[in-house]
Amino acid sequence: MRKTSLNDIAQQLGVSKTLVSLVLNGKAKEHRISDEICRKVIDLAKELNYHPNQIAKGLRTGKTNTIGLIIAEIANPFFGKLGREIEREASRHGYRIIFCSSDEKAENAKQQIEMLLQGQVDGFIISPPNGSEEPIKLLERRKIPYVLIDRYFPEIESNYVVVDNFQASYEGTEYMINNNCKRIACISINAGLVNMDSRLDGYKKALSDASCKIDEDLIKILPFSHEINDVMKAIRELTTNKKNNIDAILFTTSKVGVMGLQCLHSLNLKIPDDIAVVSFDDPDAYKISQPPITAIAQPLEEIGRQSVKVLLGAIHNKKGKMMLHQIMLKTKFVIRDSSKK
Amino acid sequence: MRKTSLNDIAQQLGVSKTLVSLVLNGKAKEHRISDEICRKVIDLAKELNYHPNQIAKGLRTGKTNTIGLIIAEIANPFFGKLGREIEREASRHGYRIIFCSSDEKAENAKQQIEMLLQGQVDGFIISPPNGSEEPIKLLERRKIPYVLIDRYFPEIESNYVVVDNFQASYEGTEYMINNNCKRIACISINAGLVNMDSRLDGYKKALSDASCKIDEDLIKILPFSHEINDVMKAIRELTTNKKNNIDAILFTTSKVGVMGLQCLHSLNLKIPDDIAVVSFDDPDAYKISQPPITAIAQPLEEIGRQSVKVLLGAIHNKKGKMMLHQIMLKTKFVIRDSSKK
DNA sequence: CTGAAAGCGCTTACAG
DNA sequence: CTGAAAGCGCTTACAG
Numbered sequence: 038m039r040k041t042s043l044n045d046i047a048q049q050l051g052v053s054k055t056l057v058s059l060v061l062n063g064k065a066k067e068h069r070i071s072d073e074i075c076r077k078v079i080d081l082a083k084e085l086n087y088h089p090n091q092i093a094k095g096l097r098t099g100k101t102n103t104i105g106l107i108i109a110e111i112a113n114p115f116f117g118k119l120g121r122e123i124e125r126e127a128s129r130h131g132y133r134i135i136f137c138s139s140d141e142k143a144e145n146a147k148q149q150i151e152m153l154l155q156g157q158v159d160g161f162i163i164s165p166p167n168g169s170e171e172p173i174k175l176l177e178r179r180k181i182p183y184v185l186i187d188r189y190f191p192e193i194e195s196n197y198v199v200v201d202n203f204q205a206s207y208e209g210t211e212y213m214i215n216n217n218c219k220r221i222a223c224i225s226i227n228a229g230l231v232n233m234d235s236r237l238d239g240y241k242k243a244l245s246d247a248s249c250k251i252d253e254d255l256i257k258i259l260p261f262s263h264e265i266n267d268v269m270k271a272i273r274e275l276t277t278n279k280k281n282n283i284d285a286i287l288f289t290t291s292k293v294g295v296m297g298l299q300c301l302h303s304l305n306l307k308i309p310d311d312i313a314v315v316s317f318d319d320p321d322a323y324k325i326s327q328p329p330i331t332a333i334a335q336p337l338e339e340i341g342r343q344s345v346k347v348l349l350g351a352i353h354n355k356k357g358k359m360m361l362h363q364i365m366l367k368t369k370f371v372i373r374d375s376s377k378k
Numbered sequence: 379m380r381k382t383s384l385n386d387i388a389q390q391l392g393v394s395k396t397l398v399s400l401v402l403n404g405k406a407k408e409h410r411i412s413d414e415i416c417r418k419v420i421d422l423a424k425e426l427n428y429h430p431n432q433i434a435k436g437l438r439t440g441k442t443n444t445i446g447l448i449i450a451e452i453a454n455p456f457f458g459k460l461g462r463e464i465e466r467e468a469s470r471h472g473y474r475i476i477f478c479s480s481d482e483k484a485e486n487a488k489q490q491i492e493m494l495l496q497g498q499v500d501g502f503i504i505s506p507p508n509g510s511e512e513p514i515k516l517l518e519r520r521k522i523p524y525v526l527i528d529r530y531f532p533e534i535e536s537n538y539v540v541v542d543n544f545q546a547s548y549e550g551t552e553y554m555i556n557n558n559c560k561r562i563a564c565i566s567i568n569a570g571l572v573n574m575d576s577r578l579d580g581y582k583k584a585l586s587d588a589s590c591k592i593d594e595d596l597i598k599i600l601p602f603s604h605e606i607n608d609v610m611k612a613i614r615e616l617t618t619n620k621k622n623n624i625d626a627i628l629f630t631t632s633k634v635g636v637m638g639l640q641c642l643h644s645l646n647l648k649i650p651d652d653i654a655v656v657s658f659d660d661p662d663a664y665k666i667s668q669p670p671i672t673a674i675a676q677p678l679e680e681i682g683r684q685s686v687k688v689l690l691g692a693i694h695n696k697k698g699k700m701m702l703h704q705i706m707l708k709t710k711f712v713i714r715d716s717s718k719k
Numbered sequence: 720c721t722g723a724a725a726g727c728g729c730t731t732a733c734a735g
Numbered sequence: 736c737t738g739a740a741a742g743c744g745c746t747t748a749c750a751g
Contacts, residue, residue, distance in 0.1 A: 040497075040520075042744060053722045058746060069720055092436045092497040093744030096727045101433065103476070103498075110462065114662075117458035121451060124479055133493070135444070135476050138465055152474070156381075156433040156728085157444075179381075298666040321455075322663035325639040383728060394738045399730060410736055434728035437743045497744085 041085040050077055057082075061089070095156070104348065105158035106136040107149050108187075109166070114320045115291055115335070116164070119186070122341025123162060130349055132159075141227065141261045143168035154181065160348045162186055167229050167261065182351035184362070186344050188232040196351060198344040198364045202232050205333045205368040206239025209287055209315040212331075212370070214247045217378040218285035218313050222255040222275050224297060225289040226263055236289040236317065254281055259293065268296040269303075276304065276312075284312060284378075291318030298326060314375040328374030336366050382426040391418055398423075402430070436497070445689065446499035447477040448490050450507070455661045456632055456676070457505070460527070463682025464503060471690055473500075482568065482602045484509035495522065501693045503527055503685050508570050508602065523692035525703070527685050529573040537692060539685040539705045543573050546674045546709040547580025550628055550656040553672075553711070555588045558719040559626035559654050563596040563616045565638060566630040567604055577630040577658065595622055600634065609637040610644075617645065617653075625653060625719070632659030639667060655716040669715030677707050 043061075047054045052074065059068050060078040081087075095101040104127055108116040124134050135158060137149040143166045150161065150172040160182035165173055170190050176183045177193065189197040213221050223240045227233040237256070244251050257271035275283050288294035294316035298308075306312050308328060315331045316323065323330035347362040354360075384402075388395045393415065400409050401419040422428075436442040445468055449457040457479075465475050476499060478490040484507045491502065491513040501523035506514055511531050517524045518534065530538040554562050564581045568574040578599075582592050598612035616624050629635035635657035639649075647653050649669060656672045657664065664671035688703040695701075 040495075043746095044744075054745080055722060055724095055747080056720095059721095062746085071720065074720090088492065088496045090437075090497040090744050092433055092442065093727090094746080095433045096431075096437050096729085096743090097745045097747085099727075111452060111465065112455075112459040112462035114453075114455050114458065117455065118453040120477075121453035121479060124452065124477070128478075133476050133478070133498075135474050136461075136465070137469075137474070138462060151429065154381075155429045156431040157474075295662045295666055302666065302668060320662070321636045322661070322666055325636055325643065325663055325667055327643060327668045384730095385728075395729080396731080396738060396740095397736095400737095403730085412736065415736090431728050434743090435730080437727090437745085438729045438731085440743080 040090070041087045042090065043087075045085065046078065046081050046087060050074075050081060052078070061087075099156075101157060101159050102131055103133045103135055103158045104345070105150070105153040105161045105163075106134050107139055107146055107161065107163045107165075108136065109141045109164060110138045111136055112138075113292060115318050115337075118337045119341055122338045123345055126342045126345040130345070132345075132349070139164075139166050139169075141166040143172075147172040150176065154179070160184075160352045162344050162348055164188065165190065167227060182348055184344050184348045184351070186340060188230050189363075191231060194361060196347050196362045198340050198347060198362075198366070199232060200335050200340070200366045200368050202235035202368075203239040203242070205317070205370070206236040206287070206289070207243045208239075208368075208370050209317075209331075209333050210240045210243035211247070212372070213285045213287070213313055213315055213376055214243065214249065216313065216376060219249075220252075220255065220281065220283045221249075221285040221287060222257070222281070222283045223287045223289065224257045224259065224268065224271050224275075224293055226259045226293060227261055228258045233289060240287055252281075254278075255283060263293065263296075265296045265299060268293060269300045272297060272300045272304065276306065285309075285376075286312055286314055288314070288316040291316060291320045291323070294318070294330070295320065295322050298322075298330070308375050309377055313378055319371060323373070326375070331373045331376035332371045334369045334371050336369065339366050381431070382428045383431065384428075386426065387419065387422050387428060391415075391422060393419070402428075440497075442498060442500055443472055444474045444476055444499045445686070446491070446494040446502045446504075447475050448480055448487055448502065448504045448506075449477065450482045450505060451479045452477055453479075454633060456659050456678075459678050460682055463679045464686055467683045467686040471686070473686075473690070480505075480507050480510075482507045484513075488513040491517065495520070501525075501689045503689055505529065506531065508568060523689055525685050525689045525692070527681060529571050530704075532572060535702060537688050537703045539681050539688060539703075539707070540573060541676050541681070541707045541709050543576035543709075544580040544583070546658070546711070547577040547628070547630070548584045549580075549709075549711050550658075550672075550674050551581045551584035552588070553713070554626045554628070554654055554656055554717055555584065555590065557654065557717060560590075561593075561596065561622070561624045562590075562626040562628060563598070563622070563624045564628045564630065565598045565600065565609065565612055565616075565634055567600045567634060568602055569599045574630060581628055593622075595619075596624060604634065604637075606637045606640060609634060610641045613638060613641045613645065617647065626650075626717075627653055627655055629655070629657035632657060632661045632664070635659070635671070636661065636663050639663075639671070649716050650718055654719055660712060664714070667716070672714045672717035673712045675710045675712050677710065680707055 065075045139146040146169045164187040185197040317333045319332035319334035384395045406416045480487040487510045505528040526538040658674045660673035660675035
């Protein structure tokens with residue numbers, strides 16, 4: 038049972054492929070094709086269960102209706118949920134998603150971008166790892182539509198959709214200060230990426246605005262690829278050294294946060310009495326945690342929606358003036374029991 | 379900056395496209411093409427940063443090096459992690475992944491399969507929703523390589539990679555029985571799907587083998603698309619009705635389990651003292667839960683690996699005899715504090 | 720109102 | 736050892 042092609046329909050009807058193509062693409066009117074033939078073509082197409090070969094169409098038109106999504110890790114719930122939203126919005130517009138997990142490695146992202154550049158996607162949504170400026174610039178040079186999410190490179194003028202990390206972090210830190218936390222530590226990752234740096238800056242600014250000392254010993258930056266023992270080491274250093282004397286932690290990602298909670302539990306530290314906790318992101322785990330964890334929730338649906346919208350705008354507008362869309366969304370501060378002293 | 383094509387290389391070198399294609403596809407030897415030309419072609423290709431257009435290649439060869447992955451929900455951590463493993467293994471073999479979330483709706487899966495059937499993928503890995511026999515049979519008729527994961531249809535002779543749900547469920551239930559649980563409830567979903575039915579059967583068999591009564595009132599089956607209030611309703615019914623008198627719950631998925639834990643907490647029921655808990659799957663949330671949740675962990679890496687392997691086997695073997703691969707893997711029972719009475 | 724023809728960028732018999 | 740040609744399944748000027 039071979040797939041039916043345009044030609045099959047044309048031959049059975051004794052008309053040209055041109056005609057069939059025109060009709061099936063809804064261009065019958067503008068070419069004033071007779072209603073009778075129109076109907077015949079449409080009926081037969083349905084009968085033969087005709088679906089145009091997208092590959093052939095893609096080769097001819099240069100459009101694939103496919104978006105390349107490059108994120109850190111689809112297994113990371115943050116990106117999983119974001120991916121779902123992106124898929125949902127893309128699907129509304131007839132686009133499919135090819136996804137690649139970069140593991141936050143620039144080399145991976147580079148290879149993945151180059152691979153998908155080979156005529157397979159109409160554009161990219163990318164959460165660029167540290168050091169991946171080069172492949173992004175390549176997209177720029179080649180005039181491939183793309184939009185960055187979660188972070189961006191200040192030195193590259195590109196479309197992006199991010200959240201206001203500085204403000205979010207400021208708010209979370211300020212809340213802890215107002216809840217009588219005196220020595221607030223911060224465990225973060227990925228130094229150098231603009232989103233993470235902003236989170237750190239927001240934390241510092243909140244402290245200094247409240248006339249709290251910024252103690253570099255209370256700031257732990259983990260390597261890009263961190264595992265639970267990295268988090269454990271950081272927490273041990275923070276909690277065993279008496280002079281640190283911490284009573285709260287801000288986790289700047291849920292991946293770190295989830296691991297951090299495991300560590301705190303295994304060290305028998307009580308939340309929030311011993312250590313108050315606020316974390317970026319809002320995975321399921323935070324809702325069922327005892328106590329539930331105060332979260333800085335990102336508007337995943339909105340990020341997904343906007344990034345697809347901006348990308349499709351760029352795809353359809355390729356020839357027109359490239360308008361830059363740089364969108365910064367608000368996070369939502371979800372207060373739960375982990376941050377109450 | 380247009381992409382360089384085969385023709386560009388051929389023209390600059392004054393040779394034919396044939397030659398260039400042959401060389402770049404590593405068929406120089408078997409066509410005894412001179413080393414000198416070989417080198418020239420390869421060097422120029424590198425210099426021009428040539429990458430073959432996969433779409434054109436796909437049209438010609440009928441191969442896209444792309445796998446269609448249809449799962450319930452990429453935002454569901456179980457499928458997210460599984461997706462990651464599938465991506466990893468596929469990537470090792472030079473394959474990309476287009477993913478679609480069916481939301482467990484047969485109609486969605488059908489549309490997604492039909493869409494990707496239009497020449498876009500070489501094969502499918504599918505977690506088929508209830509009632510999606512028809513599109514699966516379509517693949518069968520069209521001789522499209524595919525492999526089912528997580529569940530299968532007993533009446534369709536297909537490749538699949540699943541876990542031994544009966545045994546897993548039996549083991550979890552048996553463990554609770556041996557831990558002095560007398561009245562073990564089961565909250566499940568998706569009646570009719572073979573994996574869920576097996577989980578229920580395993581639960582029942584363990585009870586009857588231990589001479590415990592199977593009380594249908596203790597079995598709650600939620601609709602396909604369940605939200606937390608469905609779970610809440612079930613748990614309320616189980617716990618408020620005195621004659622139910624339950625002291626343990628088996629959750630047959632982590633999605634239900636995570637919601638269930640939220641409900642138990644909000645009802646102020648203590649785990650494991652009031653209610654012991656065992657759940658299928660092992661999301662992060664179970665590790666940081668207090669107490670940590672006893673889990674029936676699925677071998678995600680193995681499922682991912684095997685499903686890709688089986689699929690690629692089928693793709694490469696298309697003409698050969700279709701050997702059926704039906705793989706059933708063992709789960710891992712991870713005992714934690716939630717199930718100790 | 721309709722069709723013949725070119726071409727998207729490849730691969731692959733076929734011929735020499 | 737190398738090349739001309741056909742063709743994958745479409746779309747789209749162009750011509751009438």
